[in-house]
Structure formats: structure tokens, C-alpha cells
Amino acid sequence: MVKRTSFEGDSCPIARSLEAIGDWWSLLIIREALFGLRRFGEFQGKLGMAKNILATRLRALVDHGILKIAPASDGSAYSEYVLTPKGRGVFTVLVALRQWSEEFDDHPEEIATILVDRDKGRPVRKLELRAEDGRLLSVGETTLKARPAARARRRAG
Amino acid sequence: MVKRTSFEGDSCPIARSLEAIGDWWSLLIIREALFGLRRFGEFQGKLGMAKNILATRLRALVDHGILKIAPASDGSAYSEYVLTPKGRGVFTVLVALRQWSEEFDDHPEEIATILVDRDKGRPVRKLELRAEDGRLLSVGETTLKARPAARARRRAG
DNA sequence: CAATCAGGTTTCATTATGCAACCACTGGAG
DNA sequence: CTCCAGTGGTTGCATAATGAAACCTGATTG
Numbered sequence: 225m226v227k228r229t230s231f232e233g234d235s236c237p238i239a240r241s242l243e244a245i246g247d248w249w250s251l252l253i254i255r256e257a258l259f260g261l262r263r264f265g266e267f268q269g270k271l272g273m274a275k276n277i278l279a280t281r282l283r284a285l286v287d288h289g290i291l292k293i294a295p296a297s298d299g300s301a302y303s304e305y306v307l308t309p310k311g312r313g314v315f316t317v318l319v320a321l322r323q324w325s326e327e328f329d330d331h332p333e334e335i336a337t338i339l340v341d342r343d344k345g346r347p348v349r350k351l352e353l354r355a356e357d358g359r360l361l362s363v364g365e366t367t368l369k370a371r372p373a374a375r376a377r378r379r380a381g
Numbered sequence: 382m383v384k385r386t387s388f389e390g391d392s393c394p395i396a397r398s399l400e401a402i403g404d405w406w407s408l409l410i411i412r413e414a415l416f417g418l419r420r421f422g423e424f425q426g427k428l429g430m431a432k433n434i435l436a437t438r439l440r441a442l443v444d445h446g447i448l449k450i451a452p453a454s455d456g457s458a459y460s461e462y463v464l465t466p467k468g469r470g471v472f473t474v475l476v477a478l479r480q481w482s483e484e485f486d487d488h489p490e491e492i493a494t495i496l497v498d499r500d501k502g503r504p505v506r507k508l509e510l511r512a513e514d515g516r517l518l519s520v521g522e523t524t525l526k527a528r529p530a531a532r533a534r535r536r537a538g
Numbered sequence: 539c540a541a542t543c544a545g546g547t548t549t550c551a552t553t554a555t556g557c558a559a560c561c562a563c564t565g566g567a568g
Numbered sequence: 569c570t571c572c573a574g575t576g577g578t579t580g581c582a583t584a585a586t587g588a589a590a591c592c593t594g595a596t597t598g
Contacts, residue, residue: 229405229430229556235493237482238412238475245481246405248386255395258520264545273386274587279546289487301595302544310485315520316508318395320477324402325394328467330446336392337525341512345526348518349511351473355498361505363415363472368494369502386587405555421576431556436577458564459575542597553586564575 244288245314249273249281251321254290254307254314262297262304290314316351323350401445402471406430406438408478411447411464411471419454419461447471473508480507 231239245251249271256270268278282305285291290311294304322339326332327350339348353361388396402408406428413427425435439462442448447468451461479496483489484507496505510518 235491236409236412237479237486237492237494239409240486240492241478241482242405242408246403246408248399248403251399251403252393252396255393259525265543268545274589275546276548276588277586280585289485300544312520313481313485316510317474317477317481319510320474320508321398322394324470324474325398328446328470329394329397334392335394335397336528337394338528339523340526341516341518342522342524344512344514346513348523349513349515351477351508351510353473353476353508354506355501356503356506357501358506359498361498363469365499366496366505367499368416369497371493371495422574425576431558432577433557433579434555437554457575540598542595544593544595546591546593548591549589551587553584555584556582558580560577560579562575562577565573567572568570 241317244290245317247281249277250285250290251314251318253278253281253285254311255318257291257305257307257311258315258318262294262306263302264305267305285311319348320351398474401447402474404438406434407442407447408471408475410435410438410442411468412475414448414462414464414468415472415475419451419463420459421462424462442468476505477508 231243234240234243245254252271253267256267261267261270264278264282267273267282268275271278282291286293286305288310289308291305292308294306296302297304319339326335326338329335340346341348353366355361355365388400391397391400402411409428410424413424418424418427421435421439424430424439425432428435439448443450443462445467446465448462449465451463453459454461476496483492483495486492497503498505510523512518512522
């Protein structure tokens with residue numbers, strides 16, 4: 225078997241995320257969906273991708289519970305793809321990617337848009353990682369710990 | 382040309398990020414690098430990936446300025462791959478992916494580790510998007526605006 | 539009910555991925 | 569210096585994923 229390694233059973237949450245949204249198009253589709261797109265044709269037109277690929281991706285995203293198929297909205301017999309809460313949860317990931325690009329891209333002048341607070345029209349803050357007590361944390365100030373066994377399926381406590 | 386679409390010139394910062402780190406292995410390599418790995422063999426052993434793929438990815442990451450090749454560290458004639466600031470900047474993206482998994486994964490009990498504050502050993506907070514004035518923002522409370530032309534290379538201040 | 543459109547599927551060529559075998563250079567033992 | 573294992577790759581080949589374009593089907597329009 226020379227399959228494209230899957231991380232489905234992997235214990236690393238990052239790998240698990242990548243399993244679902246770790247490919248080129250999926251994140252862009254979700255971006256557009258957050259932006260309000262819903263129809264197959266809208267995605268296809270906006271992203272300019274091949275229809276077969278789009279179809280495959282949409283199906284995968286639905287399977288992963290990131291999109292769900294909703295029946296109507298404009299009364300036609302066609303259906304639409306709408307984000308589930310899980311799908312909307314990807315927003316933070318997209319913001320992180322955006323901000324990384326804004327901060328480190330070699331040609332930031334080519335970036336066309338900025339993310340702003342809708343009310344004030346002002347740019348949003350950078351995402352920050354904080355400790356429980358509010359302290360700002362850098363990479364080096366964090367570490368990984370084994371998950372506390374969760375005492376699943378209780379066996380002698 | 383039936384190439385694997387590139388987003389190099391794309392004006393969307395998310396697409397631009399994906400161009401650099403939007404594939405399966407790159408993010409995992411960066412994760413390991415943040416964790417302290419530096420040598421080819423370490424990456425290969427830890428990630429269990431094919432050596433040719435690893436070699437390709439490392440080269441791409443170096444080209445993108447995410448890793449750089451450093452000469453020694455233990456005195457041997459071999460070289461090492463170390464993260465640049467740009468590479469360390471990916472940390473936030475990885476945290477976002479991790480937290481997404483923690484929140485929405487269908488089998489969270491399979492996640493083996495948690496990210497903690499090194500000092501206190503307590504879990505970190507969730508990443509939050511805030512407005513300039515500190516208000517917490519959800520997707521719907523944000524919007525995209527055209528970048529203000531930047532008046533680059535100072536022309537009348 | 540003919541024409542057209544939305545939403546796909548099929549086909550086929552091109553790339554990328556993955557395993558395994560191979561190769562060059564290091565570093566150490568003798 | 570020589571041999572040999574270990575490190576850090578490259579090369580070949582098989583398989584899977586991508587992508588463009590043609591094709592098909594049911595819905596909408598006229």
C-alpha cells in the first residue's frame with residue numbers, strides 16, 4: 225500500500241486537524257464559506273478550481289462535519305453547503321494563517337485585504353496565546369503534557 | 382500545464398500562507414522543529430516519513446525562509462535545520478489547529494497531549510480574536526477591507 | 539417541450555507521494 | 569590509512585491525487 229499517509233488515528237491533535245483541513249483547497253473553501261458563499265457554482269467561480277476537485281472536497285468536508293448540505297434558501301430545488309459550528313471554528317486557524325502572512329510575507333504589499341472589526345472598521349489585534357492567569361506566552365514558555373488519562377470507561381476508578 | 386495550482390501571486394494572505402506551509406508534512410516538520418528537533422535523521426525517525434519527501438520539504442522550507450541550515454551544534458561536520466523567526470511565527474497557526482481539534486474532534490479521547498504553560502503546568506487559554514479596543518470578536522463581527530494602498534517607499538511622509 | 543443552466547461525473551494526462559534501493563561523505567576502530 | 573557503520577541524502581519505479589475538458593443529468597426558463 226503506497227497510500228498518501230493518513231493521520232486519522234494519530235494522537236497528535238495537529239495531525240488530526242490536518243487530516244480534515246490540511247489540504248490546499250479545503251481551507252480556501254472554508255474561507256469562502258465564512259465569507260458567505262454557499263453554492264457549488266459560487267465556490268467554483270470564486271476559487272477557479274476544477275469541478276471534480278471541488279466536488280471531492282465538498283464531500284470530504286461534509287463527511288468531516290465541517291459543512292452540511294442544506295436544502296434551499298432561495299426556493300430552488302438545488303442545495304447549498306453551509307458551515308457547521310465545527311466549520312466556523314476554523315476561523316481562528318484562518319486568522320492565524322492570515323496574520324502569519326501579514327507579519328512574515330516577503331511581499332506584504334501584494335496582500336490586498338485586512339481583517340477589521342466590523343463596528344469600528346479598525347484592524348483586529350494579533351492572536352495571542354495566554355496562560356490561565358493571563359500571562360502572554362511564547363513558544364518557549366509552553367510545553368506538552370500527557371493528557372490526564374481522562375479516566376475513561378472507569379476501571380477501578 | 383496541469384500543475385498543482387500555485388497561489389504565489391495571489392492577493393489573499395491565506396492563500397499565500399498555504400503556498401508556504403499548506404501541505405501535510407510542512408506543518409508537522411515545523412511542529413517538531415519547535416519541539417527542538419534539528420537533524421535530518423531526527424525528523425525522519427520521529428515523523429516516519431520517506432526520506433525523499435523529507436528532503437524535498439526541508440529544501441522548500443529553507444527556500445521559504447522558514448528553516449535555515451546551521452553548520453554544527455555538536456561539533457560534527459553535519460548540518461542542522463533550525464527555525465528562523467518566520468518559522469517560529471508558525472506557532473500560532475499550530476496552536477490554532479490544536480485547539481480546533483481539541484474542541485471539535487469526534488474522538489477527543491484519542492488526543493494524547495495538552496499544551497500547558499511551562500511555569501505553572503496549567504493548560505493555556507484558547508486563542509481569542511480581539512478588536513483594537515479589546516472586545517472579543519466572532520466571525521460575524523469582522524469583515525475584510527481593502528488594504529489602504531500603503532503609499533509605499535515614503536512619498537511625502 | 540426545446541434550450542439552457544446548475545451541479546456534478548468520467549476520462550485521461552500530468553504531478554506528487556511513498557517505498558526501497560543505492561550512493562557519498564563522516565567519524566570512529568583498529 | 570583502511571574498513572565499516574551511521575548520517576544524509578538521491579534515484580527509480582509504482583501508485584495515488586490533481587487538473588482540464590468533455591460529458592451527463594435533473595431543474596429552470598421560455
